[in-house]
Amino acid sequence: MNNWDEKSIRDVYERIKDQAPKHKFVFHDPFWMLITTVLSQRTKDETTDQAALALYERYRTIEGLASADVSDVGSIISKVGFWRVKAKKIIMIAQIIRDEYGSKVPASMDQLLSLPGVGVKTASVVLAEGLGIPMIAVDTHVFRISHRIGWSSSKTPEQTAQDLMQIIPKDLWIGFNPTLVEFGKAVCRPVSPKCSMCRINEFCEYYKKKNSKEK
Template sequence: MKDNRSPDAIREMVERIRRSVPAHRFVFTDPFWMLITTVLSQRTKDETTDAAARSLFERYRDVDSLANADPEDVGRIIGKVGFWRVKSKKIVEIARIIKDRYGGKVPESIDDLTSLPGVGLKTAKVVLAEGFHVPSIAVDTHVFRISHRIGWSSARTPEETSVDLENLIPKDLQIGFNPMMVEFGKAICRPMKPLCDRCPISEYCKFYSERSGK
C-alpha cells in the first residue's frame, strides 16, 4: 500500500476522488438556508430534504419571515422529512435566535452555531466550510466510514475523527471535502459491497490492502 498521509499523497487522492464522482450540488449557498437545509437533512434522504427546503424557501424567503412563522405551517411544508414535528419547531426557533441575538446574520463560530437548537458539530462544520468557506471538516456516516477504511483515522467518534482529519488534510482541501466524500461514499465506497475495483485510490487504501493482501 502506498503512503496515504503525506500532503502530496493526500492531494493526489483528493484529486482522484473529485474526478471520479459528480459534484455535490447544494440547494442553497446562502449560510442561513444552508443551515436550515442541513438541520432538515438529519436522518432524511437528500431528495426529500432538498424538496422540503425549496418549498420552505418559497413560503419564507428570509430570516425574519421564518422567525415569525407558525411552526404548524412549517410542519405542513416539511412533513415528509424525518422528525418533522421536532424540526419545524427548531428551525423557527433558530431563525428567531439569529434574528434577535445575531442581527439576522448566521454566526461564524463553532460555539455560537452549536448553541442553536438542533445544531450539532457536523451541521455547524458544514455551514462553516460550505457557507462561509472556513476550513473545517464535517464528519457524517460517509466521511467516518471512508476515513477509517483509508486509514486516515482510527478514532471512535465522529468528533474525534473530525479532529484527526482537520490535522491531516491540508486546509485548502477542507472546503468541499465533506460533500465530495458524501458523493464518493454513495457511488463507490459504499457501506455494503464497496466497489473497490472501481476505486481510484485503492492503492492508497488500508481496507483494500488488507482485503486483497496487497
C-alpha cells in the first residue's frame, strides 16, 4: 500500500469530486434516509428510490410508518429485493424509534446497529449524511475504489472503513461515501473501468498493474 500523506489524499479526493456526478439524495431527513438505505440492500438505486418515495407519500412520518399494516407496506415495496422481510423490519424500525427514542433517529453507532436490518454501512450513511456526524460508510463502490487506489488492502468493508478513517482527513468524511459511489458508477466501474479518462490514474495501483500487464 502506498504511503499516503494528507496533501496527496486531498489532491486525489478533489480530483474524484471534480469528475464524479453530483449525488442526489432522495431524502435528507435522517429517518427516511435510514429507511431508504435499508431498502437499498441488494436492490438497484432506481427501484429503491421509487419504493422509498412511495412509502413517504403514503405514510409521511415515523408514527405513520410505525402504525402501518405490513401487507400494505409490502405491496408498496414489492419490487425491492427481499421485500417481505424488509416490510416487517422497516415497520419495526419506525416503532422502536417512536417508542424508545421519542421519534428521533438515534445518533450513535451502537443504537443504530440495534435496529433490525441495520448494519455498519447503513448506520454510517445515516450518521454522516443524515445527522452530520463524521463517519465513512463503505459499500461496494467505496471498497473497490479504495482498494484499487491503494488506500486499503483489508478484506472486509468494516476493516476497510477503519483503514480509511485512519488516513482520510476527518473534514472529508461527510460526503465521502456518496462522492465515491458516483465516481464508481461513472468512472471506476466494477467491469470495464474508464481508466484512460480517470483523473486519478497516476495514483492508482490497479491502473499501474493493468498497464504493466498490457505492455
